[in-house]
Amino acid sequence: MTAAERSTPVDAHPGSTGTAESTDEDRAVLELDGVTRQFGSETAVSDLSLRVQDGELLTLLGPSGCGKTTTLRLLAGLDEPDAGRIRVAGETVAGEGTFIKPEERDVGLVFQEFALFPHLTVGENVAFGIQDRSDDEIDQRVTDLLELVGLGDYADASPEDLSGGQRQRVALARSLAPEPDVLLLDEPFSNLDVGLREEMRREVRRIIKETGVTAVSVTHDQEEALSISDRVAVIDDGGIEQIGRPEVVFQQPESRFVAEFLGQAGFVSGTLEEGSVDTPLGCLDADRIEGLDAEYEGADVDVLVRPDDIRAVPADPAGTNGRIVDRQYTGPSFVYTVELDSGAVLHCEHNHAEELGIDKRVRVRLATDHPLAWFPAE
């Protein structure tokens, strides 16, 4: 990606977007350098470099087939990279001619479908990875972990008798038992009922933070990524598009892909002239657009607007700038699709009580104070 395709970096503080992490190298528990994995002619992971700090929870976020699960398997040792190097706690586990087998890595993995051993009890599942300890130690560790995940009374239960959320707690306890340097979570919430997900997101984050383990999770669900992570890495086509704190990645996407993947994105175009951009939504002061400096004078830009940034209101026919072409009722809110007279299609989210009919002419206006992101016009 060339600089011209991006907006300028928006976060002036080194470290907070992850761009200057190398200064913290001594604290990095997990390091990936130029990791590449190909299947035949298909490149699943391409030249991926990444550092995860001690105790940090990082989420790899991307669409199906973007290479995030492959990355996880490479970290666990279930697959071998074709190029690049992976280091865990300072030790090279893959690359440079070495390959440490999964059983010899201090890396835990919580599987998407949890992969609990059906022929063992909950307690035996948790004890599976710590057989090298004494019986007393094993008992103690199993008890402690089941307490931690809130299943103190379930040691003798069979995994088959557990609910989805309970199974996930057991899977988590099992992976944490051998005290791994890094804990990996593969789509941790995709197998849970929607109602349970929110609770488990909080629980999983609590448990991970309580143990202080360094964790990497992968998901295609942007809400999940944004809500549980310390940092989010957006992945596409096997490479990192952007990495940083959830709110930064959401508000200041560095590419259109990131903008569109993290939520319904709409764009309004205009040209920067004398400190303002004339868009279909009205004239926007360049100050409101992050990093749009005078040096871009005369540039055609697309400004990102999300559904909660704009409002559609009924107005005199002369004052309208668009027409409602679709609406979706989600319960708490209506999401209206508005086709502007300029041709741009935007989504705006309204309170569920505010009802507008399809085909109604409306005036769409900006209803936010936070800085907006922009991209060079395509």
Add this chain to the structure above:
Amino acid sequence: MSREGRVGDLRKRLSRAPGLGRPSGLTLLSAAIAVALVAPLGWLFVEVLDLGPRALELTLDPRTIEILLRSVALVAIVTTASVLVGVPIALLTARTDLPFARLFTVLAALPLAIPSYLGALAVLSAFGTGGVLTDVLAPLGIEQLPEIDGFAGAAIVLTLYTYPYVLLTTRASLLSLDTSLIEAARTLDAGRLEAFRRVTLPQIAPGIAAGALLVALYTLADFGTPNFMGVEVFTQAIYARYNTTMRPWAALLSLQLLAVTVGILYLESKVGADDEGAYQSRGTSGGAVIELGNWRYVAALFPAVVTGLAVALPVIVFGLWLTSDAGGYTAGGLAFSWSYGWNSVYLAGLAAGASLLVALPVAVAAARGRSRLANLADRAAYVGYATPGIVLAFALVLFALNTLPLSYRETAYNLLLVLVFAYVVRFVPQAIGAIRTATMQVDGRLIEAARTLGRTRIEGFRAVTLPLIAPGIATGAALVFLTTMKELPVTLLLRPFWFDQTLVTYIWKVREAGLYGRASVPALALIAISALSMAVILSQEGSNT
């Protein structure tokens, strides 16, 4: 390639563990085993090549052509008759309010497990002048029953014991058939019969065909029934010639038999029948039951008569022999000894044990490896299954004669190596099938989970896979054990001289001597074993669904 296709492709590749895709030691081992299982058949070719130009002459010999035509005719008649018996019973039990439908479903499938030679034995002695049934029916004024033997006898007996193949495959198709299709046809103004002809029949036709081809294979390969009934088909003719100066002719006939078998298998592949899905019902019947009214009791007579002949008749005949001295059957020598039963158990145990040693690596490689070689090894193992027992036994005799020096040959025979090897070749696919199915049901991620928890691949196999596939291993061993108990031609040809009779060879011997009554105890024991095999098969199907 579309994104979806690419993703699917990628996922397929991801789902294997590293290293397992390349031909691993396990795969190579299983391939070697498969080759060893198939190689002996090559000696049939060697034997025929030795004939030189005589081979063509013998092929065109009227007697050879007669055997071929008679075999094909028997196959055609039995297959047709099996369809005519099996399909109506399948329809009655799966689609109508037949009384005792569940009982009839099990009863009607039972003949599959009973070796047909026992049926032949029962039919031979029940009918005809002075038959067991004549004695029973005499008080009712029936003094003469027709003789049932020869070609017609073989056709009747084989039909009685093979129609369950058609019944089961047809029933499976019927049960998996979406019944709303029939309802849709009815709402489109098709009558009941028209709906059957235009909707049901085309959908269950592959099921019927799959069953019919299994019947054809069984009929072609069956050794006991034609021998007992005195019909000169391939299996009978090969046995009659194998240890005489006509041995090359027997080899030629064997190759012809194999060729016909391959032809039938080719037909099977054409209709797309696969031995895995064919029997599995999806249990989504329900609705669209045809109410027969009072006719249902009349309809019930059909399966009742068929199962009566196939299951009850042998039990009654052998039971009568046991309790009476009827017809002087028990006179003369050749007293039965329970040690024959022990001999059968001993051989079957060896066969089951050896089969597990072979089946485990092949099945696990086939279930996990997904490499072409592993699949090929898996497929190759089935060649032994499709090979008629008499042909395999004969090929092994030739193999031992031509490759092993006398002393080694004797040792191989004496240590039962040849016999057990033949059992393994014949029956190991049953064990492979059971273990492979069990292994495929084990989530591959469980092994990966074990590895991320510090276990090596082998430790993970022991701690996770093995306990989970233990029931499958037990089922596989049980199937091999029970089928070996009932096996006739291989035991007959390859049993070393020092090894005493088994249940099956004893029955063969007393039949040759005409002392049918002696066969009652071993025959009843074999029927009990057949019932056991059926129970094992049913429990396996139960656990699969």
